[in-house]
Structure formats: C-alpha cells, structure tokens
Amino acid sequence: MKNHEIRIRKWLKENRIKGARLLQRLVQENSTRGNESSAQAVIIEKCRQLGMKLDIWEIGGDGLRNHPAFCCDRKDFEGNPNLVAVLKGTGGGKSMILNGHIDVVPVGDRNRWEHDPFSGHIESGRLYGRGATDMKGGTVALLMAIESIIETGTKLKGDIIFQSVIEEESGGAGTLAAVLKGYRADGAIIPEPTNMKIFPKQQGSMWFRITVKGKAAHGGTRYEGVNAIEKSVKVIQRLQQLEKDRNAKITDSLYENIPIPIPINIGKITSGEWPSSVPDTAVIEGRMGVAPQETIQEAQHQMHACLEELNEQDEWFKQHPIKIEWFGAMWLPGNLESDHPLIEELSRSFKSVKGDEPIIEASPWGTDGGILSNIGGTPVVVFGPGITELAHDANEHIILEEMFAASEIIALTLLKWCGVND
Amino acid sequence: MKNHEIRIRKWLKENRIKGARLLQRLVQENSTRGNESSAQAVIIEKCRQLGMKLDIWEIGGDGLRNHPAFCCDRKDFEGNPNLVAVLKGTGGGKSMILNGHIDVVPVGDRNRWEHDPFSGHIESGRLYGRGATDMKGGTVALLMAIESIIETGTKLKGDIIFQSVIEEESGGAGTLAAVLKGYRADGAIIPEPTNMKIFPKQQGSMWFRITVKGKAAHGGTRYEGVNAIEKSVKVIQRLQQLEKDRNAKITDSLYENIPIPIPINIGKITSGEWPSSVPDTAVIEGRMGVAPQETIQEAQHQMHACLEELNEQDEWFKQHPIKIEWFGAMWLPGNLESDHPLIEELSRSFKSVKGDEPIIEASPWGTDGGILSNIGGTPVVVFGPGITELAHDANEHIILEEMFAASEIIALTLLKWCGVND
Numbered sequence: 001m002k003n004h005e006i007r008i009r010k011w012l013k014e015n016r017i018k019g020a021r022l023l024q025r026l027v028q029e030n031s032t033r034g035n036e037s038s039a040q041a042v043i044i045e046k047c048r049q050l051g052m053k054l055d056i057w058e059i060g061g062d063g064l065r066n067h068p069a070f071c072c073d074r075k076d077f078e079g080n081p082n083l084v085a086v087l088k089g090t091g092g093g094k095s096m097i098l099n100g101h102i103d104v105v106p107v108g109d110r111n112r113w114e115h116d117p118f119s120g121h122i123e124s125g126r127l128y129g130r131g132a133t134d135m136k137g138g139t140v141a142l143l144m145a146i147e148s149i150i151e152t153g154t155k156l157k158g159d160i161i162f163q164s165v166i167e168e169e170s171g172g173a174g175t176l177a178a179v180l181k182g183y184r185a186d187g188a189i190i191p192e193p194t195n196m197k198i199f200p201k202q203q204g205s206m207w208f209r210i211t212v213k214g215k216a217a218h219g220g221t222r223y224e225g226v227n228a229i230e231k232s233v234k235v236i237q238r239l240q241q242l243e244k245d246r247n248a249k250i251t252d253s254l255y256e257n258i259p260i261p262i263p264i265n266i267g268k269i270t271s272g273e274w275p276s277s278v279p280d281t282a283v284i285e286g287r288m289g290v291a292p293q294e295t296i297q298e299a300q301h302q303m304h305a306c307l308e309e310l311n312e313q314d315e316w317f318k319q320h321p322i323k324i325e326w327f328g329a330m331w332l333p334g335n336l337e338s339d340h341p342l343i344e345e346l347s348r349s350f351k352s353v354k355g356d357e358p359i360i361e362a363s364p365w366g367t368d369g370g371i372l373s374n375i376g377g378t379p380v381v382v383f384g385p386g387i388t389e390l391a392h393d394a395n396e397h398i399i400l401e402e403m404f405a406a407s408e409i410i411a412l413t414l415l416k417w418c419g420v421n422d
Numbered sequence: 423m424k425n426h427e428i429r430i431r432k433w434l435k436e437n438r439i440k441g442a443r444l445l446q447r448l449v450q451e452n453s454t455r456g457n458e459s460s461a462q463a464v465i466i467e468k469c470r471q472l473g474m475k476l477d478i479w480e481i482g483g484d485g486l487r488n489h490p491a492f493c494c495d496r497k498d499f500e501g502n503p504n505l506v507a508v509l510k511g512t513g514g515g516k517s518m519i520l521n522g523h524i525d526v527v528p529v530g531d532r533n534r535w536e537h538d539p540f541s542g543h544i545e546s547g548r549l550y551g552r553g554a555t556d557m558k559g560g561t562v563a564l565l566m567a568i569e570s571i572i573e574t575g576t577k578l579k580g581d582i583i584f585q586s587v588i589e590e591e592s593g594g595a596g597t598l599a600a601v602l603k604g605y606r607a608d609g610a611i612i613p614e615p616t617n618m619k620i621f622p623k624q625q626g627s628m629w630f631r632i633t634v635k636g637k638a639a640h641g642g643t644r645y646e647g648v649n650a651i652e653k654s655v656k657v658i659q660r661l662q663q664l665e666k667d668r669n670a671k672i673t674d675s676l677y678e679n680i681p682i683p684i685p686i687n688i689g690k691i692t693s694g695e696w697p698s699s700v701p702d703t704a705v706i707e708g709r710m711g712v713a714p715q716e717t718i719q720e721a722q723h724q725m726h727a728c729l730e731e732l733n734e735q736d737e738w739f740k741q742h743p744i745k746i747e748w749f750g751a752m753w754l755p756g757n758l759e760s761d762h763p764l765i766e767e768l769s770r771s772f773k774s775v776k777g778d779e780p781i782i783e784a785s786p787w788g789t790d791g792g793i794l795s796n797i798g799g800t801p802v803v804v805f806g807p808g809i810t811e812l813a814h815d816a817n818e819h820i821i822l823e824e825m826f827a828a829s830e831i832i833a834l835t836l837l838k839w840c841g842v843n844d
C-alpha cells in the first residue's frame with residue numbers, strides 16, 4: 001500500500017500544471033444554469049481520455065419529475081447532459097461516488113470583479129473566476145485523484161463512480177437523476193468548498209417566494225395607497241427575527257463556530273413599475289436553511305406560523321395576507337455520524353497529507369449530499385478545497401495548493417476505501 | 423352674455439352621450455409611454471372635425487433637448503406626436519391655453535382590475551379604465567367646452583389654444599416643446615384629476631435613483647456578505663424620516679387638508695438575482711415632492727445631505743457610500759396667487775354651475791403647469807373632474823356627471839376670460 005501511496009503522491013506533485021490548466025479551461029466555459037454543456041464537454045473529454053465508462057444523458061422523464069424530492073422550475077434540460085463516468089474495480093472492495101456539480105451561479109455585479117469572471121486568471125497561486133471555488137476546483141481535485149490512480153497503474157478493488165451533475169445550485173435534480181438511474185455506493189465524497197473542513201452533517205435548504213400586497217396610488221397622494229415596499233420592510237424584519245429564534249435553538253457542537261447555522265437569506269426583491277406610483281405588489285425571494293435533524297416540513301411550518309402571526313398583528317395584512325410559495329430549489333439535510341468509517345478514513349488521509357487533524361464541522365449550506373444520502377442511501381461526506389466565503393461572490397477564486405492537497409487526500413482515501421488489488 | 427351661456431349649457435346637456443362616447447374611445451386606446459399615437463389620433467380627428475387650426479409635430483431637436491427644464495430619458499418620439507389645435511378669436515380678448523396630456527401610466531397588477539383596463543366600461547354613471555381620470559376625462563371636458571362654443575355659433579374674442587401633449591407622466595417634455603414652439607397665453611387651465619378642487623399652487627417633483635451596495639456571498643454563509651436589501655431598509659427608513667421632517671415645515675394654509683403635502687414616494691426596488699445568494703446591489707427609484715416656494719435645487723440638496731449623514735453614521739456606508747442620481751422626470755412647482763383673476767373667474771363659473779363655493783387648495787402633485795408658468799410665463803390653474811385617489815391605481819374611473827360639470831365650468835370661464843363678440 002505504501003508504494004501506491006508514494007507513486008500517487010509523486011504523480012500528483014508532478015502533474016500540478018496539468019490540473020491547473022484543466023481548471024482554467026473549465027472556468028473559461030460559463031456554465032450558469034441552462035449553459036452547462038460546454039464546460040461539461042471538457043469533463044466528458046477528460047473522462048473519455050482516462051478510459052472510464054461513460055454514461056451521458058439528458059435528465060428528465062416522469063420518474064424524475066414525479067419524484068417527491070424533485071424540486072425544479074426548469075422546463076428544459078436539452079443539450080446540457082449529466083455525466084457519470086465509472087472506473088470499474090477488480091471486485092471485493094467498497095465503492096465510492098465522487099460527485100461534483102458543473103453549474104455555477106450568475107456573476108452578479110460585473111464591475112466588482114477585478115478580472116473577467118470567465119478568465120481563469122492565475123495570480124499568486126490563485127485561480128480566479130466564477131465556479132473556481134464552487135465547485136470546479138473540487139471537481140478537478142476528483143479528476144486528478146482518479147487520473148493519478150489510473151496513470152500509476154493502481155488497480156482498485158471497489159468501483160469509483162465519478163459524477164458531474166447539473167442543477168445543484170437549483171435543487172439537485174441532476175444528482176437525483178443519477179440516484180434514480182441506480183448509481184449508489186458504499187460512500188460518497190462531495191468536494192464542495194469547505195475550506196478543507198470535513199462536514200459529516202449538512203444543512204438542508206429550500207427557496208421561498210413571498211408576495212406582499214399593497215394598494216397602488218399616485219405617488220403625489222401616496223397616503224391614498226399602501227406601499228408594498230414599506231409593507232415588505234415589515235416582512236423582512238419578521239424574517240430576521242425568525243432566523244434569530246431558530247438559530248438560538250441550535251446546540252449541535254459541530255455548529256459552534258458557525259455564526260448563523262441555519263440562515264434565512266433574503267436573496268431578491270422586486271417591486272414597482274414606476275417611480276411616481278405607489279407599488280401594489282412586492283415579491284421577495286430567498287433561501288431558508290434546514291437543520292440536519294429537522295425535516296423540510298418542520299422548517300416550512302415555522303415559516304408559515306411566523307407569517308400568519310404577522311397577518312394577525314397587522315391590520316393591512318389581516319385583509320391582504322402575505323402569501324408564501326416554496327419553489328425552484330430544495331436541498332435535503334444530511335446527517336452522517338461523526339465516527340462513520342468514511343469520516344475516519346478521510347480524516348486519516350487528511351492528517352497524512354496536511355500533518356494535522358482536520359476540522360470537523362456541520363456544513364452551513366445544503367449540497368447534493370442530502371439526495372445521495374436520503375434518497376440514494378449512500379453515506380456522504382462533504383470535503384473540498386474551495387473557499388467557502390467566496391462561493392457566489394465577486395472575485396471568486398481558489399488557492400491551487402489546496403486543490404492539489406485535496407486531490408492527494410481524496411486519492412489516499414480511495415486507496416483505503418476501495419482497497420488495492422496488488 | 424346670458425344667452426350664450428344658456429345656449430352653451432343647453433348644448434352640453436344635450437350632448438352628454440357624445441362626450442361619454444369620446445372618452446370611451448380614448449380610454450380604449452392604450453396610450454402608455456411610447457404608445458400615444460392611436461389615442462392622439464382620436465383627438466386629432468376630433469379637432470379636425472371642429473375646424474380648428476392644427477399643429478401636429480414629433481417633439482425633439484436640440485432646442486428642446488438642451489433646454490435646462492428638459493428632463494427625459496426617452497430616446498425616440500417618432501410616431502407619437504404632440505398636438506396643438508387653435509380656435510382663433512376675433513381679436514381683442516384674452517387668450518387661454520387648455521392643456522391635457524395623452525400619456526397614461528402602466529396598468530400595474532392587472533388582476534386587481536375588475537374590468538379590462540382598456541375597456542372603457544360604463545356602469546352606474548362611471549367610466550372605467552386606465553386614463554379615465556388621469557386625464558382623458560379632463561381632456562374630453564376641454565373638447566366638449568370647445569365644441570359647445572363652436573356648435574352654438576359663439577364667437578370669442580381671445581384665442582383658445584388646445585394642447586394634447588405627450589410625456590406629462592415622465593417630466594413634461596411635450597408641454598415644454600409646445601412652450602418652446604411659442605405657445606403662450608394670458609391664462610391656462612389644466613384639467614388634471616383634482617376632485618373638482620381648484621389648485622393655484624402646484625407641488626413640483628422629480629425622480630431619483632438610489633444605488634445601495636452590498637457584498638455578495640453564498641446565502642448559506644450569508645454572514646460573510648453584506649445584504650444590499652437589508653442595507654436598503656435603512657435607506658428607506660431614512661427617507662421616511664426626511665419626508666416627515668420636510669412636511670413638518672409646510673405651513674401654507676392651502677395644504678392644510680393634505681396629509682403629506684410633499685411626499686417622498688418609494689416607487690420601485692430591484693435587488694438580487696438568485697434566492698440563495700446575498701445580493702450585492704439594490705436600486706431604489708422614487709419621486710420627491712417639491713414645495714411651491716422651493717426650488718428643485720433646494721429639495722435635492724436636502725436629500726443629498728440626508729444620505730451623506732447616513733453615509734457617515736453607518737460603518738458599511740462609510741466605505742461604500744449610497745449613490746443618488748436624479749433622472750427621467752422633473753416637474754417644476756407652480757405658485758399662482760390665490761386672488762389671480764384666473765382663479766376668480768374659474769371660481770365664479772364653478773359657483774354658477776355647482777351652486778356652492780369651490781375648494782381652493784395646493785396641488786399635492788406636480789403637473790405640466792410648472793413648465794407653462796415658469797418657462798412659458800403663462801398663469802396656470804389646475805382644475806379637473808377626475809378622482810385624485812384613483813390616478814395611477816387599479817380600477818381607475820371617472821364620474822361622468824363631474825366631467826360634464828367641469829366642461830360647463832370651463833366653457834363659462836372661456837366666455838368670460840376670452841370675451842364674446844356679439
């Protein structure tokens with residue numbers, strides 16, 4: 001085993017430039033929702049070169065769409081396939097899913113980016129661009145780990161099931177489709193940007209849309225109307241209070257360093273058509289976090305109760321109740337025991353590469369891990385090289401050194417988890 | 423004189439159905455910004471039938487665009503002309519501008535309308551639709567007054583200069599173009615929806631756009647970002663305070679029945695692209711009222727000072743100052759003395775038709791009167807049959823009886839103001 005380790009670590013050290021170039025190519029392909037195909041093509045090409053068995057398909061169909069965990073407002077998946085690439089083991093070992101998502105969130109205010117968000121610019125050991133951290137860097141770490149195993153002629157007993165999925169940022173339909181196609185394993189690693197922390201537990205989350213009614217009027221006699229924006233301020237303040245109350249109840253020690261373990265994020269507001277009219281409708285969209293031990297339904301119930309309370313307290317809302325819908329995206333929470341063998345193997349590999357103990361925490365955000373574990377019955381750990389704080393932000397980047405370290409840690413974990421056929 | 427009056431009032435009573443039908447046709451033509459031509463065509467046809475001298479032109483050109491009072495973000499006026507139709511007097515009398523705007527604001531939430539907003543549906547003496555009150559009903563009152571004078575063979579000494587202009591709702595470029603073309607007079611009536619009140623003073627107003635910066639982040643670690651929507655709540659609350667402070671200083675008795683004489687209306691907010699991202703920018707648009715005695719510059723200065731104060735008090739804003747622009751629309755305030763002969767003549771006609779004294783107040787909103795008076799030097803009164811509270815609202819309608827009464831009052835005022843040649 002020691003020899004395999006040495007060869008693999010040597011190969012990974014010697015092929016860093018190759019890994020950085022692959023990430024650069026991936027970042028240069030804008031893969032926001034609906035545009036995943038060109039970045040996916042880079043990955044498909046890579047897996048084909050590695051000789052893996054490819055399963056490329058456009059997700060959809062009644063089995064997926066009617067599944068209770070399917071939560072997606074996207075009409076059309078045509079032209080933007082899912083990919084599963086299998087490296088078959090020799091038999092007798094444990095299998096591992098390695099899952100990364102290819103979709104990235106929009107760039108936001110482009111003026112805040114120092115470099116073109118799709119440049120893949122490299123400077124001082126950092127690679128810049130949308131998706132560098134969340135999570136193309138993680139995906140490259142997986143691909144390098146797989147490549148190092150293949151290129152060093154290492155034969156694993158268990159299967160490696162590499163997945164590059166769409167739709168993670170919008171609720172996980174890509175991973176759900178892979179689960180429903182039968183891809184399950186003895187363990188799974190998802191290299192989302194965790195700052196190299198190990199997350200056995202994952203926060204679930206879901207999207208909400210709140211509609212607040214007002215009464216239109218001419219802005220000059222605005223007292224004849226009811227301003228939907230001003231009424232929205234009350235709703236926002238109530239949501240802030242709910243977030244505070246919910247987080248005060250979180251006692252899990254894995255969350256002790258997370259300022260807001262289960263946040264309620266106000267992501268979007270739209271109201272009004274005309275500066276001098278009183279707006280009669282406001283729409284607020286956001287994301288509600290779900291605790292690992294909590295169900296989606298329990299969290300939704302708390303939100304409903306909080307808005308109903310506001311409807312009763314406010315004279316206007318009594319007549320024009322606040323409306324809430326759950327739409328678009330939903331990530332199931334994940335809840336693996338901290339002493340699960342997968343966590344133990346990964347921690348040992350971490351220590352072997354980094355020299356010290358890993359930080360084990362609960363993830364402050366949902367991932368596709370909820371689907372892999374709850375629906376697929378696969379034990380999941382989330383661990384990756386990206387910088388948590390930069391996911392979804394301007395100037396997103398990754399420290400390449402961490403990506404290479406993650407790749408080594410994952411490769412060593414694979415050796416031990418799947419077993420080597422000598 | 424008495425005979426003319428009797429004949430005109432009789433004609434108006436006998437031709438009410440004709441007036442209602444004209445309003446219905448006008449309301450049925452959607453004349454939101456950029457779509458004014460078909461409604462304008464109905465008016466042009468009417469004035470042509472009346473034998474008036476027509477001046478139909480597409481506004482624009484450097485003289486207009488470079489004028490300091492030109493405040494307009496519209497690129498193209500092609501195909502949506504202004505109209506001035508003159509009924510030449512026999513000479514020796516005072517002239518009168520009768521000004522109405524043909525543009526209407528958008529319909530807002532269509533589900534809140536009981537009838538199609540462009541139906542012109544008539545029920546219980548009310549005609550429904552966008553623009554019925556603001557201000558196609560007022561324009562029909564003007565056209566009926568003119569028609570009654572022509573059809574009864576009454577020869578006025580002074581000229582009647584009827585104007586049907588575009589762009590009132592966006593800052594008055596249509597009326598400014600008419601002024602710059604040389605149309606001025608000894609007096610002007612603008613039948614905006616005043617609930618039959620007489621407004622010698624008019625509130626000015628202008629549009630602002632405030633940009634609030636945040637810091638993007640993943641919604642799951644929202645504490646790593648700064649939410650532009652949450653920061654906007656602070657700005658909105660500060661604007662509410664500024665409105666309160668400014669209105670506390672209004673002492674003009676004409677405003678004593680107006681709850682908010684010079685409102686600051688938050689008309690629009692847009693922020694965020696994604697429910698699970700922390701939004702990094704919010705844009706707030708609105709309308710600031712300007713007191714009759716105040717200049718545009720003085721009001722702007724107060725707004726700037728208030729935002730600068732917030733920039734100093736808030737640590738985030740200190741580094742990322744709130745930005746304000748004045749854009750799109752601006753209405754100059756108007757300030758006619760309450761004992762001006764125009765107010766006196768109109769008041770007498772009002773009493774003669776309605777039997778009691780008119781209510782004389784200050785207008786709670788800006789009109790094109792500011793341009794006619796400040797730039798054109800024409801004394802202006804705002805008086806019309808529409809329902810103030812319904813302007814810009816869903817289910818906008820007008821009480822036809824009031825439209826006919828306004829028409830009589832305006833016709834009698836014209837007889838006295840312009841003088842009759844017997």
